Amino acid sequence: MLRDRTAALLLTALAPAVWGSTYLVTTELLPPGRPLLAAVLRALPAGLLLLALTRRLPKGSWWWKAMVLGALNIGLFLALLFVAAYRLPGGVAATVGSVQPLLVAGLSAALLGQRLTVRTVLAAVAGVGGVALLVLRAEARLDAVGVAAALGGAAVMATGVVLSKRWVSPAPLLATTGWQLVAGGVLLTPVALLVEGPPPATLTAGNLAGYAYLGLIGAAVAYALWFRGIAMLSPNEVTFLGLLSPLVAAALGWAVLGQGLTPLQLLGATIALGAVVVAQARPAPPAEAPAQPRVLADR
Structure with a gap:
């Protein structure tokens, strides 16, 4: 049982680790100013x-349930995520988003x-503080729309995680993941066309590579692992793994972009x-009371 839980935690952790690369891919490969298209x-x-x-x-009630979950976990969340990524420094977006476990x-x-x-509660507060120390810069600008998008993204994703645990899908994991991705994408498409207009006439090889990575690895694979984790673990255990996202983002900034890490950031x-780690620890079961010697009644 312990081995199964550990394996589930490690596999689920791969999802936020992959999502930690979103900011790097968005800023380095995608065309500017098109968060909804992304x-x-x-x-x-x-x-x-x-x-x-x-x-x-889907069958029966799962038509509307898949639509609701797709809107929360995919449509609204991805839209808000990319709006925050385009309008905020990565540190501000990550710090605001780290309130999700709470x-x-x-x-x-x-x-x-x-x-x-x-x-x-203490682990959640410590998580926000650690992320802030890691990625927040003193000179970071605050954009009201970006902050609202980051906070809204955390709220809709939190709701999606809890409802995904409450509504158990009768279908296989990949089918349920596909329903939600399609539902979220369909909901986003008219909004993207209305707000941003048609896609660019030309896309570079870098743009195509960025979109392919975010779709295949960042969505199909990562969301399947994420929903699998929600089914096997508690919502609190799953959502705390999301704190790995800014950790990976900072590591990629150091390794790929040559960004330095100060002692204060390492502390964060x-x-x-x-x-x-604290959020995943389970309290030890209460010790059983020692057996009392049996006293035979006089006959």
Whole structure:
């Protein structure tokens, strides 16, 4: 059982690790000023591919449930994520988004009846502080729309995580993932066309590579691992793994862009990683009371 849980945690952790590369790919490979197009091209082609592979459509109430989950986990979240990525420095966006574990803890208590513990709250607060130390810069500019987008993205994703745990899909994992990606992409498409207009007439090889990576790896693979983790673990355990995203983003900035890491940033990374570890620790089961000697009654 412990080995299965550890494997589930490690596989689920790959999803936010992959998402940690989103900021780098967005800024280095994608065309500027097209966050909604990026969200559509990340979700819809990947979802259609999974539908083609699984050949499974929703049934009954899962038509509207898939639409709701697709809007929360994919459509609204990706739109807000890319708006925040374009309008905010990565550090500000990551710091605001790191409140998600705290939101999930509250929603889990309200919707799933899970106990909100002091340890979870303290770990969530420590996670926000660690991410802030790691990625927030003193000169970072605050854009009201970007901050609202980052906070909104954390809120809709938190709601999606909790509802995904509450609504158990009868279909295989890849089919459910495909439904949500398609639903999110379909909801985003008219909004992207209305706000940003048609896609650019020409796309560079770098643009195509960026979109392909975000769709195949960042959506199809990462979301399948994420939803698998939600099915096997508690929402709190899953959402704290999201703190790995800014850690990976900072590591990529150091390795790929040559960005230095100060001792204070390394301290922040340590605190954030510690919050992840603390959140996964389960309390030891209470020790059983020693057996009492049996006293034979006089006959």
